[in-house]
Amino acid sequence: MQRYFKTIRLFWSTAFASQLEYQLNFLIELLAMLGTLLGSVFILSLFFTGGRQLGDWTWESALVIQGVYTFLDGLTNALLRPNLTEIVNYVREGTLDYVLLKPIDSQFWLSVKKFSFAGLPEIILGLSIVFWAAIQSGSTFSSYSLFVFIISLLIGFIILYSVWFLIAASSIWFVKTWNATEVLRALLAAGRYPISAYPVILRFIFTLVLPVAFLTTFPAEAILGELKFNILFFGLILSSLFFIFSRLFWKFALKHYTSASS
């Protein structure tokens, strides 16, 4: 276990060093990220001019959702996108062979090898928005609601990761996988607004089929102290299932890779 922590530390410090090799590129990435962020807050503010509401959410509580979305988007940019879009290249260039011969879990390697520090400001900003907006909406957090918030964020992240990993792992067959990033971006983007802002059918789909609600709405409810316990429980089970499925699927994909590659 300690070996895994040390490996992560070295993965990320080398990732940081690689990024700094190209200074200008790093700055541009930061600027692009700030632009996206300003844009999304602006769009959200449009919804609420004239006192309109999204579902039964007030401006402040909807801002909490925006904060959670920003946080997850930052985590996506920092961790998921750099790593999971790379799997295709490992397969195409055959360097997956080197990963498979390392005495370390290959899914672990492929999932955390890189870390893009351009995602960090978004992560921090997202969390700041969440807490600021939650205070504005008058919620007082207890250690319990903070705990539930962290758990529900974790649930959201694991679900997002697992779905993304599943799609990325399929590149073992298709080699050049369709642009999975865009599909998942759209999925995450659907979580920018409270789930109750969508029509009933979409609400149902976003909770059970494509669990968008777990990504943003439920963590937001958690910090506002409104999340029902049974939803949290359901989320725990659902995210575990997603994660287990992603591991089984990877094992299955590898079996195919190792019996077909040359």
Place this chain on the structure above:
Amino acid sequence: MHNNPSDLIVVDQLSKYYRVANKQPGFKGTLKHFFDRKTYDVPAVTDISFKISPGEVVGFLGANGAGKTTLLKMMCGLIHPSSGLVDVGGFSPQRRQTAFLKQITLVMGQKQQLIWDLPPMDSLYVNAAVYGLSDHEAKVRINELAEMLELGEELTRPVRKLSLGQRMKSEILAALLHKPSVLFLDEPTLGLDVNAQARVRSFLSEYNKRTGATILLTSHYMADITALCPRVICIHKGKLFYDGDLDSLANSLSPSREVKVELKNPCASEQFKKYGAIQDLNDRFVCLLVSRDKLTDVVSNLLTDFDIIDLEISDPPIDQLIGELFIKGEVN
């Protein structure tokens, strides 16, 4: 068959088939390929058996597509055999257990594992962490190998700025960090210039002597094989073709040697017929093919019978011989 404890690697009746589908050219072919794909099995490796003892250096020879790489990848656990058995140090490679992976390493000449934008040193410490080496152990090990490989400040220069030879040596260093006892090398000198090839070769031979590591190697460069591998395994169209020492392969392939003579005065060809088959006769230069057992007699007779300025004896080049062997398609 089983298993002499002195055998490190046992390969028994190993076969691998790939399922492939052919696509006809054109749009119609594409549609057919999409809806009604006909697949069939293509053998890559058929019924191969051999054993390798610890510390051996074995060269795998064969034309492109002969099945060398498939065989190597089955031994390191990257490809599952279709049938037959592979045993490496008591492990079944395809299960890729940690204890097995810590004993082996793979170097592929055409694929790199070092991080492109950073100096090799960064990748080396990542590898050290993955293999659970402490920073101290890693440092000692890196210094030791760097010295053997004659690598110095290259290790702190970004990989993208290294020459191919320096990069390959760094790749080899990265692959040997964890003191593997079995080395699988797939074309480790691919694309290197003659000097860099020679340095990689002398390193491998020294590493083998120092550590007693077993080395399995494929290469297109015959010089790699002749310099490193006392034993060769030839694969032709997926089948084992020859397994034995390189010298007797050369002997059995070519029982004769070439004798080149430079004469002081031109002589007629009839005068040389009794010594051996005339390959080439050109004014004062004669090239004869002489069988090995008669070689010493022939040479001493030549020296007494003629006025000779220069005399040279050589083996026909082994790669030429093996090329001919593969074309003939005969099993020795």
